[in-house]
Amino acid sequence: MNDNRIAWRSFNKGVWCDDINVSNFIKMNYTAYNGDSSFLEGPTERTKKEMERVHELLIAENEKGGVLNVDTSKVITILSHPAGYVVDKDTDIIVGLQTDEPLKRGVSPFAGIRSSVKACNAYGYEMSDKIKDEFTYRTTHNTGVFRAYTETMKKARHAGILTGLPDAYARGRIIGDYRRIALYGMDFLIEKKKYDKDKLGEKEFLDDETIHLLEDLAKQIEFMYQLKELALLYGYDISKPAANAFEAIQWLYFGYLGAVKEQNGAANSIGRIAEFMDIYIERDIKEDTLTEQKAQELIDDLVIKLRLVRHLRTPEYNDLFAGDPVWVTLALAGVTNEGKHMVSKTSYRVLNTLYNLGSSAEPNITVLWSERLPENFKKFCAKVSIDTDSIQYENDDLMRRMYGDDYAIACCVSAMKMGKQMQFFGARCNLAKILLMTLNGGKDEIAGDQIAPEGVVFGDEVLDFDKVYTEYKNYLKWLAKLYVNTMNIIHYMHDKYAYERLMMSLHDTDVERLMAFGVSGFSVAVDSLSAIKYAKVYPVRDERGLITDFEIKGNFPKYGNDDDRVDLIGKDLIEYFYRELCKTPAYRGAKHTLSILTITSNVMYGRKTGSTPDGRKAGEPFAPGANPMHGRDAEGALASLNSVAKLDYACCRDGISNTFSITPDALGKSEDDRIEHLVAMLDGYFLQDAHHLNVNVLNREKLVAAMNDPTLYPSLTIRVSGYAVNFNKLTRDKQEEVIARTFHHAM
Amino acid sequence: MREPSTTRCDMADIHSFESFAALDGEGIRYAVFFTGCPLRCAYCHNPDTWFRSGNEMTAEEVFNKIRRFKPYFRNGGGVTFSGGEPLLNSVFINEMFDLLKNEDIGYCIDTSGSVELTDGVKRAVDNADMIILDIKFYDAGKYKLYTGGDIEKPLALGRYCTEKGKRLVLRTVIAPGINDTNEDVEKYAGYVSENGLKFEKYELLAFHTMGFFKYDNLKIRNPLAGTPALEAEKLDELQKHLNETLKVKEG
Numbered sequence: 001m002n003d004n005r006i007a008w009r010s011f012n013k014g015v016w017c018d019d020i021n022v023s024n025f026i027k028m029n030y031t032a033y034n035g036d037s038s039f040l041e042g043p044t045e046r047t048k049k050e051m052e053r054v055h056e057l058l059i060a061e062n063e064k065g066g067v068l069n070v071d072t073s074k075v076i077t078i079l080s081h082p083a084g085y086v087v088d089k090d091t092d093i094i095v096g097l098q099t100d101e102p103l104k105r106g107v108s109p110f111a112g113i114r115s116s117v118k119a120c121n122a123y124g125y126e127m128s129d130k131i132k133d134e135f136t137y138r139t140t141h142n143t144g145v146f147r148a149y150t151e152t153m154k155k156a157r158h159a160g161i162l163t164g165l166p167d168a169y170a171r172g173r174i175i176g177d178y179r180r181i182a183l184y185g186m187d188f189l190i191e192k193k194k195y196d197k198d199k200l201g202e203k204e205f206l207d208d209e210t211i212h213l214l215e216d217l218a219k220q221i222e223f224m225y226q227l228k229e230l231a232l233l234y235g236y237d238i239s240k241p242a243a244n245a246f247e248a249i250q251w252l253y254f255g256y257l258g259a260v261k262e263q264n265g266a267a268n269s270i271g272r273i274a275e276f277m278d279i280y281i282e283r284d285i286k287e288d289t290l291t292e293q294k295a296q297e298l299i300d301d302l303v304i305k306l307r308l309v310r311h312l313r314t315p316e317y318n319d320l321f322a323g324d325p326v327w328v329t330l331a332l333a334g335v336t337n338e339g340k341h342m343v344s345k346t347s348y349r350v351l352n353t354l355y356n357l358g359s360s361a362e363p364n365i366t367v368l369w370s371e372r373l374p375e376n377f378k379k380f381c382a383k384v385s386i387d388t389d390s391i392q393y394e395n396d397d398l399m400r401r402m403y404g405d406d407y408a409i410a411c412c413v414s415a416m417k418m419g420k421q422m423q424f425f426g427a428r429c430n431l432a433k434i435l436l437m438t439l440n441g442g443k444d445e446i447a448g449d450q451i452a453p454e455g456v457v458f459g460d461e462v463l464d465f466d467k468v469y470t471e472y473k474n475y476l477k478w479l480a481k482l483y484v485n486t487m488n489i490i491h492y493m494h495d496k497y498a499y500e501r502l503m504m505s506l507h508d509t510d511v512e513r514l515m516a517f518g519v520s521g522f523s524v525a526v527d528s529l530s531a532i533k534y535a536k537v538y539p540v541r542d543e544r545g546l547i548t549d550f551e552i553k554g555n556f557p558k559y560g561n562d563d564d565r566v567d568l569i570g571k572d573l574i575e576y577f578y579r580e581l582c583k584t585p586a587y588r589g590a591k592h593t594l595s596i597l598t599i600t601s602n603v604m605y606g607r608k609t610g611s612t613p614d615g616r617k618a619g620e621p622f623a624p625g626a627n628p629m630h631g632r633d634a635e636g637a638l639a640s641l642n643s644v645a646k647l648d649y650a651c652c653r654d655g656i657s658n659t660f661s662i663t664p665d666a667l668g669k670s671e672d673d674r675i676e677h678l679v680a681m682l683d684g685y686f687l688q689d690a691h692h693l694n695v696n697v698l699n700r701e702k703l704v705a706a707m708n709d710p711t712l713y714p715s716l717t718i719r720v721s722g723y724a725v726n727f728n729k730l731t732r733d734k735q736e737e738v739i740a741r742t743f744h745h746a747m
Numbered sequence: 748m749r750e751p752s753t754t755r756c757d758m759a760d761i762h763s764f765e766s767f768a769a770l771d772g773e774g775i776r777y778a779v780f781f782t783g784c785p786l787r788c789a790y791c792h793n794p795d796t797w798f799r800s801g802n803e804m805t806a807e808e809v810f811n812k813i814r815r816f817k818p819y820f821r822n823g824g825g826v827t828f829s830g831g832e833p834l835l836n837s838v839f840i841n842e843m844f845d846l847l848k849n850e851d852i853g854y855c856i857d858t859s860g861s862v863e864l865t866d867g868v869k870r871a872v873d874n875a876d877m878i879i880l881d882i883k884f885y886d887a888g889k890y891k892l893y894t895g896g897d898i899e900k901p902l903a904l905g906r907y908c909t910e911k912g913k914r915l916v917l918r919t920v921i922a923p924g925i926n927d928t929n930e931d932v933e934k935y936a937g938y939v940s941e942n943g944l945k946f947e948k949y950e951l952l953a954f955h956t957m958g959f960f961k962y963d964n965l966k967i968r969n970p971l972a973g974t975p976a977l978e979a980e981k982l983d984e985l986q987k988h989l990n991e992t993l994k995v996k997e998g
Contacts, residue, residue, distance in 0.1 A: 562766070562815055638766035638775070638816055668769045676822055677769045684775070684819030744767060 007185075007241035010283060020192060020508070022179045022276065022418065023406035027336055029279045033345045036376040040348060041296045043356040046091065050304060051357055053087050057103050057308075059714075066324060066729065067123040069104040070312060075131055076106025078226040078258045078502065083233050086304065093301040094250055095234045096257040098309065105312040108264040109135055110498040111170035112142030119314045142168045144493035152451075153486045159444045159451045160608035161434060162483060163520070164320045164427035164601050167490050169313075170498055172265025172327075173410040173516070176506035177419030178255035179276045181227075182248040185240040189505070190224045193217055196509040209588070212495075213509070220505035227258040227502060245280040245290055249302050252277070256306075259503045260326070264311040266425060267327035267411035270363060271418055274332040278346035296349055296356065303353040306330075306363045320427075322600040322734050323725030327364050331408040333377065334368030334396040341370065342405070343377045351384050351391070359388035359717040361724035366409045368396035369686055375679075382678040385695045386664070386671070390717050390724050393693045395686040398649055412722020413597055413655025413692045414516060419507050423654075424491040424515040424590055428598065429483055431573070432521030432622065433609045435528055438472045439463075439539065439547045445610035446618075448544055452478055458539060458547065463613070465533040472529075473576060480580035487515055488587040495588075513590035516654040517581050519574070520598045520605045523559050523623045526570035527614035527632065531556045534565065537613045548618070549611045558614075560628025561635045562642040571646055578651035595654035596626040596647065599721050600730070603737050621737045624721040625657030630740050637662060637744035638681070645690035652691070657722045659694040662744040667697055694719035700743050703727065707735045758803045759839040762796045762831060766816060772855040772877060774824030777816045779809060781830040785861045786894045788883065789970040790922045792958030796831035798965070806842040814850055825876065829857040837867035844874045855879060860901030861894075872907065877914040880905055882949075884926070885938035893925070905944045915946040921977050921985060922954035932985050936992040949993060951986045953977040 008017070016025035043051070061068040074080055076099065083089075084097035084104075099106050107127060109116035113135045120127045145167040149157075156162045166172070180189055197217040203210055231238040231254045242248040252273060260268050277299070284290035306328045313324065332347045350365060367381050385391055392412075399407060399415045407417045416423055434452075436445045442452035456471050504511070531537050535554035539547040557566040574596065582592045598605065606621035616622075616629070623629045626644050633640035637660065644658045668674035678695065685693060696719050706713045710728040717724050720738060727735065760782045768778035782796050791797075813826055826847065828840060833856050840856070847854060853876040860880050862868055872878060880901060884890040890898035908915045919935055921927050926935075932951075939949065955976045962969035 562812070635764045636766035636768070638777070638819055639764070640766075642766075642815055662767075666767070666769065673769065677775055680775050680819055680821050680824060681767070683821060684816070687818040 004241055007243045011279075016183075020180060020184065020189070020419070022177060022183055025183055026276055026279065026406070030275050030342065030344055031278065031282050032341055033343055033348070034374045034376060037348055037352070037380045039292060039345065040352045041293045043300060044293060044297045047297055047300045047356065050087050050091060050301070054304060054308070061103050062728070065123065067105060067312070069101065070120060070123060070125045071099050071104055071106055072120055072125050072128045073130065074128070075134065076108050076261055078223065078230050078261050079233070080106065080261070086308065093246070093298060094253055094305050096254060096305065098257070098261050102308050103310055105310045106261070107131060107312060108170075110140060111264070111494075112140050112168045114142065115168045115314050115317075116312070119312045122315050139497055141170070141494050141498040144497050145490055148489045148493065149486070152482060153489070155449065155451050156482060156486075159433075159447065159449065160430055160605065161437070161451065161479065162427075162429050162486060163605060163608070165486065165490060166266060166425055166427065166494070169317055170263055170265040171425045171491070171494050172263070172267040173269075173414055173423045173425040174265065174500050174503045175269045175271045175408055175410050175416060175418065176255055176259050176503040178252045178271060178506060179273060180419065180506055181238055181255045182242040182251040182276075182280075185238065186224055186228050187239040190221060193221050193224065193505060193509065197221070200509070216499065216504065217509065219499060219501040223258070223262065223501040224505045227254065230254060230258050230261075242280065245277065245284045245295065246298060248280040249277055249298055253302055253305060255502075255506060259500070260309050262502050263500050265500070266321065267329070268309065269327055269329035269408065269410040270306065271408040272331045272406065274330070274346045274350045275342050275344045278344035281346055296352065299346065299349045300353055300356050303350070303357060303363060307357070307360055309362070319604050320599065320601045322731060323361065323729040325723050325725065326362055327411045327723055328362045329364040329366055329409045329411060331366045331368055333370075333373055334405065335370040335372050335400065336405045337400065339372065341372050341374060343374055347377065348380065351380065354384055354388045354390050358715055359390045360715065361390070361717050361726050364412070364723050365391045367391055367393050368399070369393045369682055370396040371683060371687065378679045378682070379675050382675040382682070385678060386667070386674055386697045388717065389696045389698060389719055391695070392719060392722065392724075393682055393695065395689070395691050397686065398689050398691060402653060412599065413595060413657050415653070415655070416514065417512070421512045421514055422504065422507060424487060424513060424587065426483070426487045426490075426515060426517045428518030428520045428595070428601070429479060430521050430605050430609060431519045431525040432528065432612055434475050434479055435472055435525050436547070436610050436612065438468065438475045442475070443546060445546055445548055446608070448546060460539060460541070463532045463537045463539065465529070468532050469529065476577050477580050480577060481584050483517060484581055484584035484586060484592070487517070491515070491587045513588050514593050514654070515586040515590035516593045516595060518595040518597055518654065519577065520602060521609065521622045522570065522574070522596050522626055523629045524612050524614055524616055526559045526566060526573065527556075527629060528612045529569050529573070530558065530566040531613045531615070533569070550613045550615075552613065552615055558628070558632040560633030560640045560643050562639040567643045567646045571648060574647060575651050593654040594652050595657070596652055597655055597657040597722055598622065598624045599723070600624070600734055602721070603734050624659055627658055628742070630742055633742055638684070640742070641681075641685045641690065641693075642688065645685060645688040649689060649691050655722070656691040657694070658690070658692055659696070659719055659721055659741070660744075661696040661698070661741060663699050664697055666745045692722070694722065700739060703735070703739050707732070707739065757838060757842060758805050759809070759836045760799050761802045761804050761809065762800050764812065768827055771827045771829065771857050771879060772825070774822045775819045776824060776827040776855070777813055778827045778829050781828065781833050781836050783835050784830060784832040784859070785835070786832070786859055786896045788894045790893070790920055790925070790954050792955065793831070793961070794958070794965055794967060795961045806839050806846060810843060810846040813847070813852065817850060817852060820852060825852050826854040827857055828854060832859055832862065834858050834862040834868050834871060837865070837871040840871040841867060841874070844871070858904070859883065859896070860904035861896045862900060862904070864903050864907060869907065872904070872913060873911065875913070877916060878904075878908050879916045879918060880908070882917050882919050882935060882939060885934040902942055906942070909943060909945040915944065917944070917946045917949040918952055920952045920954055921982060922971065923975055923977055927977060927981065927985065929985070929988050932989045933992050936989055936996060940993070940996040949989060951982055951989060953979065953982045
């Protein structure tokens with residue numbers, strides 16, 4: 001690797017020089033920064049000019065109902081479109097768009113041709129006959145899945161027990177290690193994959209899995225060559241390693257761009273890139289070829305490009321994941337296994353884009369929080385939260401124990417080792433609805449159909465906790481098995497018909513697979529069990545004889561008040577369900593993981609669920625993620641956090657999402673107080689091994705005003721369940737649900 | 748509705764808890780609101796604390812709740828006893844102190860000062876990190892008229908804190924039409940300095956109407972039902988005037 005002598009000049013050498021090991025490269029070369037934010041620079045004139053164009057585009061997109069333009073003439077792939085620019089070739093620094101024009105969406109029917117047709121129609125477009133013809137004799141992921149689904153799976157899906165499954169859209173949640181392109185260049189990565197393939201083919205007996213992997217590798221290699229061509233379209237040769245900061249960022253971005261052209265998965269996260277980019281920036285600054293202003297400009301321009309990534313979605317999809325998210329999740333900071341913090345100046349520069357370019361939902365900036373982060377950085381993060389409501393926090397001290405020190409976050413809360421782990425995304429099941437089904441002997445309380453096997457019939461007498469909980473667990477056991485097998489079918493078909501060739505080429509060949517299950521309706525299920533245990537709950541039947549309502553006499557402890565009587569029910573429930581999931585093997589030897597995360601689908605799941613024993617009425621939204629139910633946390637913000645903190649991350653390794661909203665007045669009197677209190681709050685929460693926190697510091701009145709007149713706050717960004725959205729992109733019912741959420745306010 | 752009197756002295760009747768009270772004291776505060784108050788302030792925004800809740804708890808029970816919040820009490824955070832009148836529960840607070848001390852958690856008391864300076868009260872004050880004392884009025888007549896109490900009691904408590912070198916924060920609620928003029932502010936400044944109170948800060952708080960619904964719920968008369976909330980700008984203006992007046996007096 002002779003070319004590396006120039007590209008790798010003045011880097012500290014280590015094992016990363018001989019084999020792919022970005023983590024080792026970072027740790028040997030990054031510069032930890034303990035100072036404050038005073039070095040940061042504002043936007044350049046060039047950046048301002050480009051942002052003007054971006055604002056025009058965003059306004060036009062909004063005026064057209066959320067989709068500016070769709071290219072229905074052809075299928076989007078890595079090489080489908082000629083080069084495109086935001087302003088023009090000379091003004092854009094970091095280059096590359098998904099199609100030939102900014103915000104023009106491509107059609108990617110690999111996950112399902114029907115949903116692509118629907119998505120086109122929803123925005124007034126017609127898919128071209130060319131695409132339809134191309135897919136006439138082609139099986140998509142969606143078709144494959146429905147061929148294999150059993151009747152029970154279809155029923156469970158239809159009733160809304162298993163919901164939001166990636167069986168009609170692409171699964172996403174896979175993070176390519178795009179840094180590899182910058183550090184090693186494509187030629188080395190291609191050679192490495194070819195070597196792996198040859199080596200694999202030498203095995204004594206080529207079993208199913210080996211042949212599968214051989215084909216995977218061939219696909220990967222093909223797309224690695226295509227990525228090189230994509231870069232050439234823009235005039236860059238990424239065969240060789242990047243030799244300066246601009247190239248490092250551009251090479252890395254080409255990898256990401258190729259991935260979001262090839263795939264339209266539910267979340268396309270970019271990984272842990274800030275500290276990596278910092279090494280190149282620091283070297284250029286030392287060599288006097290880059291100024292702070294130009295360094296910030298590079299980061300600003302990368303972030304502009306990330307903000308413009310779009311996929312074409314169906315209305316049903318938007319119902320699950322509102323606000324048109326891509327989840328360009330960008331994780332930063334954290335601590336090394338050796339205990340050294342990884343905050344660099346570029347961690348600051350990335351956060352600074354929220355000031356230079358204005359607040360925004362994308363990229364989904366995720367601070368990997370540790371007690372050991374420097375105080376200056378903690379305070380700056382708190383300030384950014386208070387000013388922009390655009391960042392989320394996840395507990396590095398907790399995740400590092402399981403994922404080491406080079407993991408990133410996909411989507412909202414899903415941790416995975418960069419380039420070493422991938423995930424089979426599995427949406428979620430509805431814990432509240434299964435409880436109702438338990439009480440109705442396996443019948444859907446809304447449609448009345450028998451979904452699950454017939455079980456014990458509950459009479460009209462007061463519900464007995466032990467009996468209910470025992471039966472509930474029996475149904476959860478049944479559900480767990482069904483859920484794993486359903487996921488096995490989905491991911492078998494996704495691998496077969498919509499394999500992520502480019503993203504997977506930027507992973508190790510012997511990648512570790514995680515299968516991510518999820519639950520919704522957690523707090524409703526827990527409070528319902530608490531009501532049955534501590535109050536008197538009488539079933540109320542409808543004319544069909546089904547239990548569709550409840551009469552509740554007396555008080556009961558509610559999740560969200562740091563009360564063990566109820567919190568431990570939730571803890572036990574989740575641990576039980578996770579153990580049951582693990583009993584059914586997962587496709588391709590994947591490890592089972594579980595999340596308590598709903599994204600914005602808590603509204604839709606609530607709509608599909610009858611009245612529950614906690615007093616929630618039929619159709620009312622659930623609380624999002626692991627949040628306590630709206631308005632039930634009576635002892636204030638920290639009691640609510642403490643309840644969530646009790647849930648064991650070891651059995652929820654795919655994340656425990658908590659969204660927290662507080663008014664500025666309640667957080668503190670002065671800006672300094674507010675910053676200090678938010679830092680103390682984050683430290684206190686995460687010290688208890690809590691996993692995740694979205695922070696919103698805003699007034700309820702502001703949201704009500706924005707709901708009634710969207711023009712008042714055009715870029716109002718808020719954090720919902722694990723990601724940020726532009727408030728104005730939410731539908732009315734989701735806006736109302738956000739407003740109904742507990743706001744912790746000053747007395 | 749009965750007024751407090753029958754609580755066992757090692758127990759307290761608790762109105763509520765607020766786990767994130769960032770405004771009363773330093774850092775993040777865990778606030779314990781007791782029921783029971785010797786005063787009946789016309790502008791009270793917590794009239795629901797005048798009456799027993801029936802939620803009687805021992806110091807140990809309350810302590811077990813508080814200790815769970817220790818991870819948040821960095822940078823000077825801790826417990827704030829409020830109410831109602833917390834110093835009516837000095838036995839409870841003193842018992843609590845022994846428990847908190849072992850966990851290295853400090854407390855503040857947010858008080859009207861309208862209590863007898865008994866040995867128990869003195870001990871509760873001695874062990875506190877800080878006392879937040881309401882200076883409700885600057886003359887005995889108005890004090891009696893608007894609170895029903897005796898102005899000498901809070902003054903005695905303020906002097907005791909000064910004598911002991913206790914960290915003291917003074918507070919006054921400003922209500923439109925009652926004490927919202929520059930002259931009022933000057934009189935407050937004069938009152939505290941002439942009486943020799945040594946304090947760290949003197950904060951004015953705005954009268955607000957967010958507690959009005961409580962009067963309706965309790966079906967008791969709200970003596971300031973027609974009074975509007977004090978505007979934030981007015982409060983800032985008065986606070987500024989107070990700070991300047993105090994500076995002149997100190998100088």
